[in-house]
Amino acid sequence: MNFQFQFEPVFAQADVLLDGLLLTLELAGAGIVLGGLLGTLLALLRRLVPGLRLVIGAYVEIVRNTPFLIQLFIVYLGLPQIGIRLTPEQAAVITMTLNLGAYTTEIVRAGLDSVHPSQIEAGLSLALSRWQVLRHVVLAPALARVWPSLSSQFVLMLLSSSIFSFISVQELSGAASNVEQDTFKSFETYIVVTAVYLGLAMGLRLILMGLGAVLFPAGSGLGRLRQAAGNR
Amino acid sequence: MIRQFGVDEFIFILGSAKWTLVLTFIALALGSVFGFIIALARVSRFAPLRMLAGAWIGIVQGVPVLMLLFLSYFGLAIAGLDLPPMIAAGISLSLYAGGFLGEIWRGAIQSVPHPQWEASAALALTRTQQYRYVILPQAVRIAVPPTVGFVVQLVKNTAIVSIIGVVELARAGHLINNATFQPFKVFAVVALIYFCICWPISLLARRLERGVHAGRPG
Numbered sequence: 001m002n003f004q005f006q007f008e009p010v011f012a013q014a015d016v017l018l019d020g021l022l023l024t025l026e027l028a029g030a031g032i033v034l035g036g037l038l039g040t041l042l043a044l045l046r047r048l049v050p051g052l053r054l055v056i057g058a059y060v061e062i063v064r065n066t067p068f069l070i071q072l073f074i075v076y077l078g079l080p081q082i083g084i085r086l087t088p089e090q091a092a093v094i095t096m097t098l099n100l101g102a103y104t105t106e107i108v109r110a111g112l113d114s115v116h117p118s119q120i121e122a123g124l125s126l127a128l129s130r131w132q133v134l135r136h137v138v139l140a141p142a143l144a145r146v147w148p149s150l151s152s153q154f155v156l157m158l159l160s161s162s163i164f165s166f167i168s169v170q171e172l173s174g175a176a177s178n179v180e181q182d183t184f185k186s187f188e189t190y191i192v193v194t195a196v197y198l199g200l201a202m203g204l205r206l207i208l209m210g211l212g213a214v215l216f217p218a219g220s221g222l223g224r225l226r227q228a229a230g231n232r
Numbered sequence: 233m234i235r236q237f238g239v240d241e242f243i244f245i246l247g248s249a250k251w252t253l254v255l256t257f258i259a260l261a262l263g264s265v266f267g268f269i270i271a272l273a274r275v276s277r278f279a280p281l282r283m284l285a286g287a288w289i290g291i292v293q294g295v296p297v298l299m300l301l302f303l304s305y306f307g308l309a310i311a312g313l314d315l316p317p318m319i320a321a322g323i324s325l326s327l328y329a330g331g332f333l334g335e336i337w338r339g340a341i342q343s344v345p346h347p348q349w350e351a352s353a354a355l356a357l358t359r360t361q362q363y364r365y366v367i368l369p370q371a372v373r374i375a376v377p378p379t380v381g382f383v384v385q386l387v388k389n390t391a392i393v394s395i396i397g398v399v400e401l402a403r404a405g406h407l408i409n410n411a412t413f414q415p416f417k418v419f420a421v422v423a424l425i426y427f428c429i430c431w432p433i434s435l436l437a438r439r440l441e442r443g444v445h446a447g448r449p450g
Contacts, residue, residue, distance in 0.1 A: 078416035162296035
């Protein structure tokens with residue numbers, strides 16, 4: 001084996017990779033925020049509106065038991081057949097939202113299940129409005145309890161965004177394949193890009209830990225729930 | 233000439249599911265070996281080994297499967313090995329499975345209550361005997377449901393290797409789509425086949441999980 005690593009040609013194209021990195025951050029950021037909101041909303045709806053239980057349950061099972069890549073193909077290649085044309089970036093964000101929404105629904109549902117009905121009765125008997133009970137007694141403790149699981153799912157979503165290069169989105173892995181074709185340094189390119197993804201995943205994990213500490217501060221009841229879940 | 237999406241096309245896609253299953257089995261078999269070694273290293277009494285295994289898990293869980301695939305694919309090529317894409321696909325999926333199974337099984341081993349170690353040490357069992365007769369049999373009970381759950385992730389992630397030309401389900405769907413131009417129908421069928429593979433495994437995992445918690449205080 002006679003191989004010499006040459007990273008210079010790859011670093012010479014750092015601006016291409018940087019553009020890709022920014023697009024990855026934008027897409028994943030949008031997908032995580034929208035998917036997280038969709039999932040939380042659906043988990044609540046599933047609880048509050050019995051008629052929607054079956055529909056939401058079916059959505060969750062279908063998404064969780066089919067590959068992200070095939071979902072992306074259906075949204076990007078399939079929808080134009082019924083008249084919905086999307087740019088690759090739009091298709092990427094929509095697929096991510098639908099995919100993460102299903103996982104979030106399931107995770108938040110587990111959190112909601114852990115709130116005992118007597119807590120809701122207690123809240124109502126303290127003359128809290130239904131909205132206050134929903135927000136402070138049901139949703140906040142449920143989210144605190146599942147925050148570690150949600151964080152892991154968000155990081156997985158960030159990493160899954162790499163497959164958008166399959167539909168020619170120029171995010172980080174799409175940019176990587178451009179650099180690879182320009183420089184013929186395939187192995188070096190992917191070593192660099194893999195390291196960048198690793199940094200991104202670690203960064204997002206830290207941000208989510210920080211966000212958890214702000215939303216559910218240590219020492220409060222919510223903080224105890226978050227920490228108990230994290231130490232499992 | 234544009235082909236219609238008919239019975240032949242359906243059978244071609246269905247037949248390619250075999251390779252999805254083969255890849256899953258290879259990754260599961262090799263990944264189990266990696267995963268077992270990593271899990272044991274992670275709970276080893278030798279600190280550098282623990283850190284090494286921890287770093288490996290962190291890397292595998294912190295990078296996209298697509299990158300593991302490209303690194304295996306191009307890494308083998310520059311090592312001068314001219315192997316079919318299937319090999320690179322199998323290796324990358326095994327590395328991925330090893331990282332995740334290692335972490336799942338570490339958790340299972342560590343959730344065996346500590347007095348079990350002390351009691352078996354008091355019976356003068358060696359470290360190997362402790363693992364073989366006391367710890368692992370109990371850890372397996374805890375590990376089975378999440379392991380089965382992970383198999384679903386593994387089946388779904390085999391779709392990614394379609395990019396290096398392995399003709400499994402996703403790639404077969406792509407090929408048929410290129411010939412028929414009916415992407416909605418084709419990928420709906422592909423999704424349905426994945427669903428038929430994954431859903432029963434998901435249900436099994438859920439059922440096993442209920443079984444573990446039943447009959448166990450706390």
